[in-house]
Amino acid sequence: MSCLKSHQISLSFSVSRATTPSRRKDLKAIKEPSLGVLPEVDNENSPMLPTAMTPRSSKRKSAQLVSSRIRRQLGTQLDFNSDGEDDEEFLPSKKELQSSSEDEEEEEKVDSDEEVAVKKSKRGASGSRTPRSTQKTRSSTRTPRKTPSKKTTPNTPRTPRHITPSIPSRSLPARQPANVLEEASTRLHVSAVPDSLPCRxxxxxxxxxxxxxxxxxxxxxxxxxxxxxxxxxxxxxxxxxxxxxxxxxxxxxxxxxxxxxxxxxxxxxxxxxxxxxxxxxxxxxxxxxxxxxxxxxxxxxxxxxxxxxxxxxxxxxxxxxxxxxxxxxxxxxxxxxxxxxxxxxxxxxxxxxxxxxxxxxxxxxxxxxxxQPYSFKQLQQIIMSRLNKVKAFEEDALQLVSRKVAALSGDARRCLDICRRATEICEHSAPNPSSTGLVGMTHVMEALNEMFSSAYVTAIKCASVQEQLFLRAVIAEFRRLGLEESTFQQVFVQHQALCRVEGLQPITVLEGLAVCQRLGACRLLLLEPSRLGVQQRVRLNVSQDDILYALKAD
The missing domain is CATH 3.40.50.300 (P-loop containing nucleotide triphosphate hydrolases)
Known part of the structure; x- marks a missing residue:
């Protein structure tokens, strides 16, 4: 009996030592070859870790293995005894039964968890090892190397390549002129193609x-x-x-x-x-x-x-x-x-x-x-050929327009613009649109004042004598060169010559630069934005006809 008790005490002492932290490595060594390393998943979203690395599961399993081996050894030794007293002495107490039952439940839980982990590991091995959440983030952040090619199916429409764009036809025909003045205004437009070119x-x-x-x-x-x-x-x-x-x-x-x-x-x-x-x-x-x-x-x-x-x-x-x-x-x-x-x-x-x-x-x-520039008779003939027997102007009004333009420049386009504006003024001034009269002298004079009384013409009329002479010098230099651009130095030479012709005192270079700058500020001239001084380039921002008209009116 004494030897059995001493053996029981030594076994209990070995159990207590096996469960101490110093024996964890030995227990792991005992556990690993029998069970292997299986992943344990506490949560689906968390990454899988092997059970050997988790401290709780290792403690429980090591304790279970040691207790099961002790029981087997005790069971083999107690079989040699036939006395009932000895059997009663070695019967487990209630606390030991409760602890053993709890250990069995924990073993069943561990076994079930291991089976679940094995199933999940098999699924992961069949698919990709990376969890789904990490795959999504990687695929979303990764830039594709090439643009995916779109496979055209017979039902998908293709973009037309070499097709000339067409203009839809009119739903309604173009509006016809309501009266004689509208028809005359359409015929006198510069973009209208005439039937012939008279006087050439x-x-x-x-x-x-x-x-x-x-x-x-x-x-x-x-x-x-x-x-x-x-x-x-x-x-x-x-x-x-x-x-x-x-x-x-x-x-x-x-x-x-x-x-x-x-x-x-x-x-x-x-x-x-x-x-x-x-x-x-x-x-x-x-x-x-x-x-x-x-x-x-x-x-x-x-x-x-x-x-x-x-x-x-x-x-x-x-x-x-x-x-x-x-x-x-x-x-x-x-x-x-x-x-x-x-x-x-x-x-x-x-x-x-x-x-x-x-x-x-x-x-x-x-x-x-x-x-050669058109004479007033040629301009009158051009307007009559454009109208093509449409009676819209009085003879005196048509002759006034032709003489005004011929005396100024002989430009047929300017003559057509003035006549067209006169027809619009006559049409709007009529009390009854259906019963419009002919374009008279008053309408032509109003159109002439509008054409030649713009803001630029008013600015030229209100300019000083030296500024007007400078504009005349610009026109003279342009005609001499045959270009629409010159330098201040070349224009200043023409300006000094005009001052001598008019009997005025020639101005200095600095005064000439000041005159040129004032005309540029009024936007009558376009000046080169540089610091070249006398070498800066000068261009007109208004037509020469407007300048000549404003200077002749004075």
Missing amino acids: EQEFQDVYSFVESKIMDGTGGCMYISGVPGTGKTATVHEVMRCLQHASDMDEIPPFHFIEINGMKMTDPHQAYVQILQKMTGQKATADHAAALLEKRFSSPAPRKETTVLLVDELDLLWTRKQNVMYNLFDWPTRRHARLVVLTIANTMDLPERIMINRVASRLGLTRMSF
Whole structure:
């Protein structure tokens, strides 16, 4: 008995030592080979950790293993005893039974938790190891390498590529003029296409015969066309080309190619090469490359080369310091295999002598044509042809408009604008719109006052004598150069000459700069924003007709 008691005490002491923290490593070593490392999940969102790393589960399992082994050893030793007393001594107490029952429940819970963990680990092994929450965050923050390609299905509409946009037709027809004055206003609009070009028959014949002869002979040439604005230069050339195109379609003359460029539509004169090449061949290139390609095209022979007719409007805006653009335009027609006809249009008659150097002027040649300003009879005839037997003006009113415009500039566009405004005034002043009368002298005078009495005209009339002389000097210098831009130094020389002619004391340079600055502040002049002083560039912000009208009225 004593040996059994001592053995029982030693076992209990070993149990108590096994549960102490110093024996945790040994218990883990005992536990790990039997059960393995299984993940335990307390929460679905929390990351999975192995059970060997959790302290509570390790304590419980180690205690259960030790108690189960002690019981087995005690059970084998107690089997050798047959005495009932010994059996009674080794019966477990109530506390031990309760603790054992609690240990069994904990073992069942641990087993169930282990089974759940094993199932979840199998699911994770079959899928991705990363939890779903981390996958979502990573996929949302990660930028795709390429844009996903959209697979077109037969039902999805495709974007049209090469389709010309169409304009929907009118739901209702255009409103017809209600009375004679509305019809006259429509016919007198500048954008209205007339049936004919009166008073330019001789100029039309000269341009037509020149271009036709060059096309028939297969040679090249240049023609310089000059005249003040509004004298029908561009309209006459366009009509010549329309008639030549019709003759080419009827096989009366060989086929040709017509190209038009405008210096007003270019930011740089060298863009002329780019536009000419693109309109001839449809090829896009830089200015230098385009110039080289055009040089090669006009220098090399070709068996079936068509004649090219080039119209250059606003030639004075293609001027450069070296004048290489003008030189090439005038030199290419002289080549043997070029077959190029160049028609140039400018506002100044003696532009070649003023701004062109000798080698450029010599290439231009002597084929020139000048469009003189319209006289009052010609302006009256133009208005009558536009109206086309529509009786809307009194004869005296029509003659007044023609004489006023002819004395000022001879611009047909200005005459048409004044007549159109007079019809609007007459229509609004009539008491009954249906019974409108003819445009009379009062309506024409009111339209003239509106046209020539703008805020700029009023500012010119209210300017000082020196400021008015400076504006006259600007116009004189522009006409001398043939350009719409000059420097203050050149204008100041003209201003001093005008002061001597008028018998006034010439002003100094500083006073001239002050006059120029005041005109620029009134927006009558456009000044270059720089500190160049006498070298700053000067341009007009109003038309020359308004300045001349304001100065003549005084």
